[in-house]
Amino acid sequence: MLGATFLAARTALYAGAGWVVLGLAASNSPQYDPLHPEVMCLNTRLNAVELKNHLLSSQTVCIGPGLGQDDQAIEWLEFVLSLKVRLVLDADALNLVAMDKSLRARLRKRSDPVQTVLTPHPGEAARLLQVDVQEIQQDRLASAQHLSQNFSSLVVLKGRGTWCVAPSELELSPIQCFHGNAGMGSAGMGDALTGLLGALSAQGIVHNLNLWQASVLAVDLHSRAGDVLSRMEMGETFESALSAESDSPENREAPALIGLHAFELAPVIRRILHASLNKSLNGH
Numbered sequence: 001m002l003g004a005t006f007l008a009a010r011t012a013l014y015a016g017a018g019w020v021v022l023g024l025a026a027s028n029s030p031q032y033d034p035l036h037p038e039v040m041c042l043n044t045r046l047n048a049v050e051l052k053n054h055l056l057s058s059q060t061v062c063i064g065p066g067l068g069q070d071d072q073a074i075e076w077l078e079f080v081l082s083l084k085v086r087l088v089l090d091a092d093a094l095n096l097v098a099m100d101k102s103l104r105a106r107l108r109k110r111s112d113p114v115q116t117v118l119t120p121h122p123g124e125a126a127r128l129l130q131v132d133v134q135e136i137q138q139d140r141l142a143s144a145q146h147l148s149q150n151f152s153s154l155v156v157l158k159g160r161g162t163w164c165v166a167p168s169e170l171e172l173s174p175i176q177c178f179h180g181n182a183g184m185g186s187a188g189m190g191d192a193l194t195g196l197l198g199a200l201s202a203q204g205i206v207h208n209l210n211l212w213q214a215s216v217l218a219v220d221l222h223s224r225a226g227d228v229l230s231r232m233e234m235g236e237t238f239e240s241a242l243s244a245e246s247d248s249p250e251n252r253e254a255p256a257l258i259g260l261h262a263f264e265l266a267p268v269i270r271r272i273l274h275a276s277l278n279k280s281l282n283g284h
Helices: 002-014 048-056 071-081 091-099 101-108 122-129 133-138 140-151 189-206 211-233 238-244 262-281
Strands: 021-024 040-043 060-063 086-089 116-118 154-157 163-165
Touching: 002 021, 002 189, 002 262, 021 048, 040 048, 048 071, 060 071, 060 189, 071 091, 071 101, 086 091, 086 189, 091 101, 091 122, 091 189, 101 140, 116 140, 116 211, 122 133, 122 140, 133 140, 140 154, 140 163, 154 211, 163 211, 189 211, 189 262, 211 238, 211 262, 238 262
Parallel strands: 021 040, 060 086, 086 116, 116 154
Antiparallel strands: 154 163
8 A cells, every 4th residue: 555655754754854764565666756756765575675774773663554464564563663763553563463462462572662652543443452443432541541551652542532642650641632623534644644753753862852742742733734724725824724723722623624635734734843943933
């Protein structure tokens, strides 16, 4: 599923990652991204050694979008779980963990819970906990906390009112996101969040931002961008849409516009980041 991988990589670029290396599992994967040739595309079959060397020296590794669930996918996930770097697990990486006892054990054995974040939607969370989706949705906070303790990892449980949760030993209070709208339930939005989270995490190593802080910031920025995009597609300017997101919670609910596209999110994320930076530089 090449679209998922490119959505994640492109969003990482727009969010400020200076160098994105993209491992492509499909045997017929393209040699480069025609829209963003600065993404270094490496085929996992043809360039395995080179890709592993990059992963060993990476600041953050994201795995899951477009990965598939074949034997090769399992081998790459096993390798990534052995790395001593920040990890973002999404999509098929979570589905493989849910199906494989060995992978679950490898995930639990990672030494530092603040080095790994799981980003499931309710369906993936249900598979990880071996319950039905209704049980996840009945108490989303408890479900996220159960996942976090069970896998000794940070958890971002996506959906309406996304929860960011950490294992209890870290003594970090759960944080819920109140931005976002129903139009963000479209394909690829989670892949964009993975790329955004990876980019903020990697930059955070330089700017003293840990993976928990990067995760919370990514969720907030991702959902705000979705609300701004929704307002813009209803005819508002970027400036007025962004200003509306700064209003009190009861006044800022964005329209649930059907048909928001994940590929449109990355440019809006970049504009929000630039607006925030300019505001900071101007002393506001």
